[in-house]
Amino acid sequence: MNCPTCGESSQVLRLEEFWRSLSQDAELKRDVRQPDEYAARRLIPLGLLVLAGFVLSAGDMLGLLIVVVGLGCGAFMWRATAAAQEARERWKRLLYCRSCPAQFEP
Ligand SMILES: [Zn+2]
Known part of the structure; x- marks a missing residue:
């Protein structure tokens, strides 16, 4: 596989393999590391939905607003988790x- 930037082929290797070869204190180790996972706080939308259940059972229509906020919060976390997972798989x-140094998909 040739590098699309410099055309070199002998210096091309998998990014993960290159990252593992770096020493722990290498500055590049942090710069080229795999993107972090998204730490979804699933208790927030779950807690909002439970709270909405209590509010609605008390006959207060404010519970519907809390349901919408809870679902929106859950949807945002679901999308952020999917985006983080995609970035990790792309990595x-x-x-x-190692010659230029470019990162590219095969
Ligand atoms: Zn190159």
Whole structure:
């Protein structure tokens, strides 16, 4: 596989493999690391839905607003989790050129 930037092929390797080869205190180790997972706080939308249940059972229509906020919160977390997962999977596919240094998909 040739690097699309410099055309070099002997210096191209998988980014994950390159990252593992770096020493723990290497500055590049942090810069080229795999993106973090999104830490979803699922208790927030769940808690809002439970609270909405109590409010609605008390006959207060404010519970509907809390349901909407809870569902919106859950949808946002679901999308953020999916985006983070996609970024992590893309990182595993990336190749790295030690010559220029470019990151690119095969
Ligand atoms: Zn290159």
